[in-house]
Amino acid sequence: MTISIGDAIPDVKVHMATEEGPDEVMTGALFAGKKTALFALPGAFTPTCSAYHLPGFVEHAAALKAKGIDQIVCMSVNDAFVMEAWGKAAGAGDIVMMLADGNGEFAKALGLDFDASAFGMGQRSQRFSMVIEDGKVTALHVEAPGAFEVSSADYMLERL
Numbered sequence: 001m002t003i004s005i006g007d008a009i010p011d012v013k014v015h016m017a018t019e020e021g022p023d024e025v026m027t028g029a030l031f032a033g034k035k036t037a038l039f040a041l042p043g044a045f046t047p048t049c050s051a052y053h054l055p056g057f058v059e060h061a062a063a064l065k066a067k068g069i070d071q072i073v074c075m076s077v078n079d080a081f082v083m084e085a086w087g088k089a090a091g092a093g094d095i096v097m098m099l100a101d102g103n104g105e106f107a108k109a110l111g112l113d114f115d116a117s118a119f120g121m122g123q124r125s126q127r128f129s130m131v132i133e134d135g136k137v138t139a140l141h142v143e144a145p146g147a148f149e150v151s152s153a154d155y156m157l158e159r160l
Helices: 027-031 047-059 061-066 080-090 105-110 153-159
Strands: 013-018 021-026 035-041 071-076 097-100 113-115 123-125 128-133 136-142
Touching (some): 013 027, 013 080, 013 105, 021 027, 027 035, 035 153, 071 123, 105 123
Antiparallel strands (some): 013 097, 113 123
16 A cells, blocks of 8 residues: 555664664654655666756755755665765765665555566665655655656645
8 A cells, every 4th residue: 555645654764874884764753753855766876866856856955945844855775875875976965864775665665666677676666755744744746657757856846
């Protein structure tokens, strides 16, 4: 079952790179008490994700925060080291929190996973964005396969 507006975010362990190595982050605690713009994508360093998706959220971070967003989170089914390197390459710095859903458990818990084995990528996250307020989904935008329209930072900004 796919998560819907009004649903609580499942509490799943994901990872974030730190100076000491990968650190566990529980999604329940991460999204509690905050208004979060979360976007997820099939893979770090992939063409659409690198050229448009992540850069759009980096570019529009100030505008999103001006509309009440407390934190911006990028999540992908990659490991924490890859997410850290991708964030550095994209200039995400402290602007976008780069989280690794290495085993795809968060994407699966949301019902937003898919099998990309035909492309040599295994299980991945669908491309989507959502607004989470104090652990509950208040907006959800899931892309059609191969599309990049409704999960963009521009699209989210127009609807906040």
